[in-house]
Amino acid sequence: MSFPIDVSKYKRLKLDVSQKALSAEQFEQLSANVQVMRDTIIFFSAIAGIKGYAGHTGGAYSIVPEVVIADGFINGGESVYPILFDEAGHRVAVQYALLAFNGEMPFEKLYEYRAPNEGLYGHPEPNPEAPIKFASGRLGHMWPFVNGVAIANPDKAVFVLGSDGAQMEGNDAEAARLAVAQALNVKIMIDDNNVTISGHPWEYMPGYDVARTLVGHGMTVDVGQGEHLETMYARIRKALAHDGPVALVNKRLMAPGVPGIEGSHAGHDVIKKENAITYLKARGHNEAVEFLNQVEKPKVSVSYKGSSEDWGSNRSEFGKIVNGILEKMPAGERMKRVLVIDSDLEGSTGLKAIRQAHPEVFVNGGVQERGNFSAAAGFGFEKGKQGIFSTFSAFLEMILSESTMARLNEANVICHFSHAGVDEIADNTCHFGINIFFAHNGLQEGRDTRLYFAADAIQLKALVERIWEDEGIRFVFTTRSKVPHICKEDGAKFYEGNYKFEPGKDEIIRKGTAGYVVSYGELLYRALDAVERAREDGIDVGLINKPTLNVCDAEGLKTAGETPFVLVVEGQNRLTGLGIRYGTWLLENGLSPKYKYMGVLRPGEGGIQEHIPQQGLAPQDIYDRIKAMAGK
Ligand SMILES: Cc1ncc(C[n+]2csc(CCOP(=O)(O)OP(=O)(O)O)c2C)c(N)n1
Secondary structure, eight states: OOOSSOGGGOOOOOOOTTOOSOOHHHHHHHHHHHHHHHHHHHHHHHHHHHHTOOOOOHHHHHTHHHHHHHHHHHHTTOSBOSOOEESSGGGTHHHHHHHHHTTSSOGGGGGGTTOTTSSOOSSOOOOSSSOOOOOOOSTTSHHHHHHHHHHHOTTSBEEEEEETTGGGSHHHHHHHHHHHHTTOOEEEEEEEOSOBTTBOHHHHSTTOOHHHHHHHTTOEEEEEETTOHHHHHHHHHHHHHSSSOEEEEEEOOSSTTOTTTTTSGGGGSOOOHHHHHHHHHHTTOHHHHHHHHHOOOOOOOOOOTTEEEEEEOHHHHHHHHHHHHHHHSOHHHHHHHEEEEEOSOHHHHSHHHHHHHOGGGEEEOOSOHHHHHHHHHHHTTSTTOEEEEEEEGGGGGGSHHHHHHHHHTTOOEEEEEESOBSTTOTTOGGGOBOOGGGGOOSOTTSOOEEEEEOSSHHHHHHHHHHHTTOOSEEEEEOOSSOEEEEBOTTSSBTTSTTOOOOTTOOEEEEOOSSEEEEEOGGGHHHHHHHHHHHHHTTOOEEEEEOSBTTSOOHHHHHHHHTSSEEEEEEEEETTTSTHHHHHHHHHHTTOOOEEEEEEEOSOOOSOSTTHHHHTTOSHHHHHHHHHHHTTO
8 A cells, every 4th residue: 555645745845044934835835744744743653553652743743844944944955954853852753754755764664653673763763774863862962962063063053853841851951051152053943832741831830931941041032833834934044044042932732733632741642543533534634544444453462481460560559559658647747758759750650649649749840850859859858758759760860960969968769760671662772771770879888779679569569668668769660561470389479478578688489409590670570481491391490589689688699609500681781780790799709600691782673572572581582591501
């Protein structure tokens, strides 16, 4: 089937900075281009949604006018750096659309948005399959980088696509100051739609004003209507004609004109099939509707030896567990003792349940992890009080310096970092939470900083309840993916009943004599599957769970280290994870079994459950390694 939207209506514009207004013909073409590109984005992002790859429609759809105009100036041969950098990388669908419309990629490739091994990743990442020319995806990281591009290319203007969400990050304030002080020729076009993931900034962050903030930094700021194409053209042209940094603040609703998501934070995510169909039908794209009706979600059902058939979502459980603890506190005590700060990801990190049940302790802190972490830590400055901070594990890399200062201030914080590892990280490499051991940066003789990673939801409950009253910084990790429950040899759930979590203690899941696999988190049940199969094959290999990641348990170490081999299996970066430490512990303790460690090795290649096998961490890979180490 050929591409079901008539894309031939799109004609790339050639724009000229000396032309103050669009001709009637140019205006017509611009309008047609905007419409057909928007229809295309709705169509192909909906495919990813139906397939279960998630994604983002509204932001990409919204910024099409400025993308098409800026691209027209590049095509017109103006002195503009030929990349439309985007600080809000989740809007990558517009970049893929532009590649197709500019003939750099076949339109049919768009069907593969966020699919595994196709190069159309959840955020921009340069790769041979989709010729994206920059990487983005962590908010607040692009403008500072673009400043350097502008310094390196003093004869060119450099565009950045901005968003009101990304502008909350402190980095953007720094970037604005540098751009102003150095008179950099950066043109930032900000989609100021009053929508981020968990709501409307004007409601949850009253006082925040993108334009006034930038004026405060000394930027030349031009506020206008994002949906008014003539003035959008005139404003971009004027910004290009101006020597120095300019911010165009473009006001518009989220996903203007899209039924079901216009103006709503639901528009941030991928469009639902029903809404896409209503939209496409209204524009006469019947073939596209037919196409969507035929797309199916790939079915996957797997079960793992040694684990339960039922699965739990640890990241969602976290909120419920905290609620359970809060409920046991006298109501008047809660606000005095606990502060929960979300960084615009409450729906993903489980904090939403806390906001709903206990709004009195909850703050929506917006997209500003560093400040939010420190505020949580500052709340926990006094004994008996504690802050709870949460975001994705990928962004742990952002708060390291703050955690050092929080430790020196003897602050009490529980940090829930969800989306650890790579499992089901559809957002791809920039969202991999693989450097969680960076949090292990205190001093051996200083205050404890503990890293905890439960293997299933039952263990998580025991763990959080146990460490709640501890002091200092406690990092609790969960995954995006669900996990089954770990079972005993008789099939009963391992962590049910009288189980008590003991910080620092390794746990023997299966006893062995031939060697041991040491694992934790989302790799434990996979390792268990491999261990069970190896045992069936006559290799008496054992399995240890290491839920306290950064403490050497001498007893657990001895149990494993006195057997012929030890294999560490983890979903963390092989260069920074447990594997690089465990070998040292063995040697330090006079133990010298054969030693290997498996972890995350390479950038992602999209998809959902494909990530773990792509890293060579599937049960079969673990099984093969066990066999090799056992000499079988
Ligand atoms: C450093 C960092 N923190 C958090 C996120 C998760 N995140 C992705 S988009 C987003 C906010 C979206 O708001 P905005 O950028 O204005 O985009 P829109 O909702 O308009 O699409 C957040 C919190 C991220 N990608 N990077």
